[in-house]
Amino acid sequence: MKERQLVSCFLFVYLTLGVVHPLWASNSDWKAFAFPEVTGWKQSGEIQTFTPKTLFEYINGGADLYLTYDFQELKVAEYSNEKKASVTIEVYRHRTSIHAFGIYSQERLSDANFLDIGAQSYIEANVLNFVAGPYYVKINSFNTGPDDREILIAFAKKVSETLGERGALPSILSSFPEEGKKKNSEKFISKNFLGYSFLHSAFTADYSLSGTTFKLFVIESAEKGDCKDMIEKYLQRTRNPGQNISEGLFNISDPYHGEIDLCWKGEYIWGIFNAKDLALRSKYLRLFEEGLQKRK
């Protein structure tokens, strides 16, 4: 009975509105995706495909983190050349470009060497990773010798062209104040932000200013009510009762994270922690608000 109700619900909405979303196209693109041919290299073995259920067979314990970023599918191809060098390309497809950025940001080392491929990319010895739209691409090389960098870049460019979309970093990142921001420290945490299940996802960035290091974050919600709900739960959890739950500034004494200042306005909660200086906290909350307003 429940099954019927569920499907009836689908069909009702489908028949009533009768529209097709562009996301269908991206699914089709993915279906048509084929690993590129690269001069001097040939694909060895079959292309492997992994789903959320089977990802652990490929990356074992690391799979759990990918699943929290709405991982959908992975395709893997291996290439080799006459010099017995090999290159492995892994293309992870996530549900949204934000989730792809999220897992990419979790694995990115901020002091890496960045390149201009996809929305963002970096290279190290035997590794080149980039994010492009909903795809997180990881390229690993082996036995490539002094040509390693050139080889990795050549493969990355080919894969990027084949995926067909360069994508962009999440637009909300431009709202973070620039002053003192550590380059490439931005992250997307997909759930349980700060270790609390009621604070779902958040964007964060690290700052360093005159020897003080601190962190800024923003939570973007689908609706205002969600923000109120999160703040209410946060105040209850941290035993900070008595604060009026309306849009504005909140100071929270968090037993695990220390003093946290946060602001709520509309669908956004933004905040600062690890900063002791009141003036600095106030300044950055204001700068952040200006950034968010510009975004609108």
Add this chain to the structure above:
Amino acid sequence: MGRKLVGRRDFMKSTLAGFGGLFFLPSIDKKQEMKMVEGKEKERKFVYRTLGKTGLKIPAINMGVMLTDNPNLIRTALDSGVLLLDTAHAYMGGRNEEVIGGVIKGRPRESYYIGSKVNLPQDRTTGLYMEGATTEEFLKKLDLSLKRLGVDYVDILYQHDVTRKESVAFEPVLKAFDKAKKDGKIRFTGISTHGNEPEVIHAATDSKAYDVILTAYNFKQKHYGEVRNAIAKASQAGVGIVGMKAIRGGYQQPPTVRNITASLKWILQDPNVHTVVPGFTTFEQMEIDLSVMEDLTLTEPEKMELQKEASLPSLYCQGCRECLGQCLAGLPIPDLMRAYMYTYGYRNLGHAQDLVLSLNLPDRVCEDCTSCPVKCSIGFNVSRKIRDVVRLREVPTEFIG
């Protein structure tokens, strides 16, 4: 890789009909040590066990760090009594070890233990090591891990993700272990496995090369009996046993077990399991995990719940894969049954639709056969469920996402 398919008989062993006295062990080790631990807010009494011949006395529950980069969560876990942090060279592309390094900086080195893991290139099809899997490469990765962690040594270094007995005694890794031990970079050798575990555990025990085994072990494994026997043999030989996948992603959405507490207690009923390392990501989850250590006794309602959960094969496909090859059209039946489970079990329509769309199904599905030759081992009407779930192809994504 020679993965074993699970036959109907084996499958039934894990259902209620097959429980007998095996599902629950008669009693937990009465000699286990309770230790007072000073937490941040209160003193608590936790169950401690000795990790085999390593002699390390550790709480029955420690922390798998792989899912979090929240330094305050790790810090709080250590302050609350956790002693062993489990990580790996590859987790978060190395950031996981870096985050731990930031947390332990300044703490007395003897106040915590670190278990990390290093892997070498493996053939994904055979599970065997490839050319280039060398001692030097292994040691290079270990050195990088030590640098990220900011320590001179790790307490346990595991050979990561082994699924074949041939890899257990892989000479380049054993040589690397010898050298690392001599150089004081590791205290104990370990091996981790979550595929073909019994074979790996037996081989590791027989090899006498390992001090610790980290293995997947939970009440939903169809072969938990084999894992249990292998663990018992290893433990008797003095090998320390660390359990993982005890709650099988129970903190994820959708959860894979219903009762986290009972699932943790279930694995710790086995006195041969010296500790488990669940990967909590919130303070609430941490508190649940720690509270289990105060009393490992499975209550009657918990037992009933576990039995019930383990005996629910008829709701969802159990992945026995006996149907493969039976469908005349070659449909990927286990995948379609999984999509059905996402739809009606987890109500995750997006996941279900994505899966259905990714399967490259023909336009007409289950419409051309007059009767279905597929005989499901648990009696599913496979064609009915397939016809039902493939309708998701017709629903625009934005109504679901």
